[in-house]
Amino acid sequence: MRSLAIISLIVFILFYEQNTSAHQSTCYQTNKVCICHAKSEDIELALRAIRKADNFFNNIGYSETYFCEIDFQKKVEVECRCGQLFRVIGKLGKDNCIYLTKRDEQWLKKQNAFGLEMSKEFYESLIVHEIAHFITEKITGRKIECSRSEYIAYVVQISQMKSQMRQAILNQRFLPAFKTQEIDLEIMLLDPAVFAVKSYLHFKEDKGQFLKKILNNVSY
């Protein structure tokens, strides 16, 4: 009798845990995207981010069809050349997968290079940024130089923000646009916000010509 009670308790705990985790994270799938380990409001953010990134590329003449998987994780890490792991907001994985740090992670709240609050709107722009990296790779058909990929990702991220947020970022520091030869990974590593704003201003100034050259694999 006693052992039956213990077995019932174990079954109850297992069943309860399964239900709890199913409640906390949902998986959403269509023939274009699979979004895993996300709360329903983050699924909405991801879907909106995909639409925004698609719109950007469609508006400049690229209509890439693709399938991607977005996987929200507590910790996303990359390995540097020395073998050490360090945390990142998002990264492209193998098999069309984009890994993103979950929005409620304390670590993420301190990662806002633009000095803005980690609002839903700002988090959505981070997803746009990662999807832009992904679509860029689909269009070029290869991994491109890091500074070029970051240039495109930040241009798409800032372009697709609501104008109020974009203006707040541009007004923080009145920076001049990049000159093409200045677009360099070193600046991006020193200060991503400076790199982002100067890239966006460069894109506006040359009316997207440089960005299209990158996408068309034209030497620059």
Ligand SMILES: [Zn+2]
């Ligand atoms: Zn990036």
